[in-house]
Each structure stands twice: as structure tokens, then as C-alpha cells.
Amino acid sequence: MKSMxxxxxxxxxxxxxxxxxxxQLLKGARDPQNALKLFALASKVRDRxxxxxxxxxxxxxxxxxxxxxxxxxxxxxxARTEFPPEKLAKTAKKLEELGLKQLHxxxxxxxxxxxxxxIGMVEAIRAVSDIDIEVNLGCSFxxxxxxxxxxxxxxxxxxxxxxxNEDIFSQAKPGDSLxxxxxxxxxxxxxxxxxxxxxxxxxGESEEDRIRHLFYVKQFTQLSHLNFSRFMPYPDTAYKNHPxxxxxxxxxxxxxxxxxxxxxxxxLAAGNTMDDIPLWLMAGGGNQVGAAYVSRxxxxxxxxxxxxxxxxxxxxxxxxxxxxxxxxxxxxxVVFERQVTRNL
Ligand code: SF4
Numbered sequence: 001m002k003s004m005x006x007x008x009x010x011x012x013x014x015x016x017x018x019x020x021x022x023x024q025l026l027k028g029a030r031d032p033q034n035a036l037k038l039f040a041l042a043s044k045v046r047d048r049x050x051x052x053x054x055x056x057x058x059x060x061x062x063x064x065x066x067x068x069x070x071x072x073x074x075x076x077x078x079a080r081t082e083f084p085p086e087k088l089a090k091t092a093k094k095l096e097e098l099g100l101k102q103l104h105x106x107x108x109x110x111x112x113x114x115x116x117x118x119i120g121m122v123e124a125i126r127a128v129s130d131i132d133i134e135v136n137l138g139c140s141f142x143x144x145x146x147x148x149x150x151x152x153x154x155x156x157x158x159x160x161x162x163x164x165n166e167d168i169f170s171q172a173k174p175g176d177s178l179x180x181x182x183x184x185x186x187x188x189x190x191x192x193x194x195x196x197x198x199x200x201x202x203x204g205e206s207e208e209d210r211i212r213h214l215f216y217v218k219q220f221t222q223l224s225h226l227n228f229s230r231f232m233p234y235p236d237t238a239y240k241n242h243p244x245x246x247x248x249x250x251x252x253x254x255x256x257x258x259x260x261x262x263x264x265x266x267x268l269a270a271g272n273t274m275d276d277i278p279l280w281l282m283a284g285g286g287n288q289v290g291a292a293y294v295s296r297x298x299x300x301x302x303x304x305x306x307x308x309x310x311x312x313x314x315x316x317x318x319x320x321x322x323x324x325x326x327x328x329x330x331x332x333x334v335v336f337e338r339q340v341t342r343n344l
Pocket of ligand 1: 077
């Protein structure tokens, strides 16, 4: 006889999950026996909708100083200096030479607007490279800038909600605006621009909040990516004693998200490591993986990683050999083609 959990999974496979059913699936997956069944279905749904291949992407973070004031209380990774556009262009070119087709520019943020700056960065890169660009400079772009970026063939615009719980958001991010982040998503939806969004697991939100968050972003037909950060407490921040988020919490949430949004790329963001990839894959995550990241300081290469010097103060950390090996060990191939999907 089928268990209650298995009956819920059947409903999920038919695309008929309500918020309360999704919550039961998430809570029930605290039990690893249930989680294995949830992950199996989520993986099956991913393979059916997004295919078996995975896709490389790359990122340059800290491209402009963060002007959020006061700064988010858990953050140590805000940019202090500008990334000069000519160095940005040179770095994008180098990433393209590595075979990469997609590049994500991120942070800092400015509630008063970084509209002029983002156009300048994209123009500088476009002058030397055809690499597809995605941007994440906070939530302040005007509708006019969104239209302009669309005209420049921007692959997506990011609005990172982090958490849908207003109290937790304002405690952790007193200088940032959840309303503006939501408005940017609405503008992108209206203008037909693919949306990339982020959810930060472990900031103090409840499982109910997570499900509410997934249903909120699910309404956007332009949603192409939802990335999952895993909370990491940094010393010298007000959140230094806040618990580190378990990878199990991320995996359970990814799996439920997959059942709710079969066509959306569900990725791993800040706070995850390459060693989180196997569990994420099992839980229905995919199909984009980070190939290379850029740093302004000489990075310590992890085992199997390569560091490529682009300029005196610009370095690429190439993770492709390690990630490729991990994924090949799970029967997956990683390819260079660009890929954007919609939340259909
Ligand atoms: S907006 Fe981003 S970069 Fe700026 S302080 Fe907050 S978390 Fe850090």
C-alpha cells in the first residue's frame, strides 16, 4: 500500500501541488527514506524537462562598490573598489577564450541606481566579446534601463529576494529593499526579460516561508533561474553565531522547487562548495554549473583547480576539471552551449 508521502509525490508528478502539499513534502523529507523518493522524482522531472546535459556558466562578482547602507549584517563580500570596465572586458574575453558562452556580472548594489554604470560595463564587454551577459546589480534598474538591456541582448536580469519573510529580511538587510526587488521582477516580467533570482536558505526563515517564497517566484513566467545560497556565518559580522545551514535543507528545498518549476534552472550560489554538487544533482538541481570565477586577489587554488592570471589584480579560478569529473562520475556531460529556459 502507498504511504501518504508517496501519494503526495503522485500528485506532484501530475503538477497539482498546493502550498500545503508542498510544505508536507518539504517537512516529510527530513526523513531520509522520504527524501530518497522525493529526490528520485525531482531528478526524473529535471531529466525530462531540461535533459541530461549540464551547461557551463561563469561569474565575475564585486564589479562595482556596494552602496547599501547599512550593509547587510551577514555580509563580508561586498565590493570596496570599482572593477575598471577595460579590465572587465579583458576578463570577459579571457573567459570566452576558455570556451565559455555565458557570464554573470554581480554586485554591489545601490538603491539609488547603477543604471548608467551597467550600460557602460555591458558596452565595454560587447566591444571585445560576444559572450552572453547576465547582470545582478541590485534592484534599482528603471523600466527604461531594463528595456535598454533587453535591446543589448542581455540574457537575464537578477533580482535576489534572499527571503520572502519581511521581518527576517529587514533584520538581516536593513539597508536593502524587498519591495524594490519584487518590483524589478515585475518590471522584467512585463518587459519580457528573463529573470534570475536567489533564495538564501538558513537565514532564519521557516519551512513555511520557503514554500511561500517558491510559490511567489513561481508566478513569474520569465523566471529562468533560481539559485540557492547556503547560509555561512562569517567572523566579524553580527551573524557570526548564526548556525551554518545544512546541505540537507538546501537539497530538500531544491527538490520541492523542481516539482513546482520543472523548466527553471535551479543552481547553487554563495555558501555552497563543489562538494555540494552530488547531493544537489540527486535532489533535482540543474542544469547549469559554475565553471570559473574571477577574483581581484590571487586565489588559493583548491585541489584540481587552475588559477589563470588575467592582469596584475585579476585572476580566474577555473573549476572545470573538478566539476567535470564530479559530474562525469554521475553519468553527466557538461557542454558549452548557452541555455535559457522559461518557467513554463
Ligand atoms: S547588498 Fe549584497 S554585497 Fe551589499 S552588503 Fe548586502 S549582501 Fe553584501
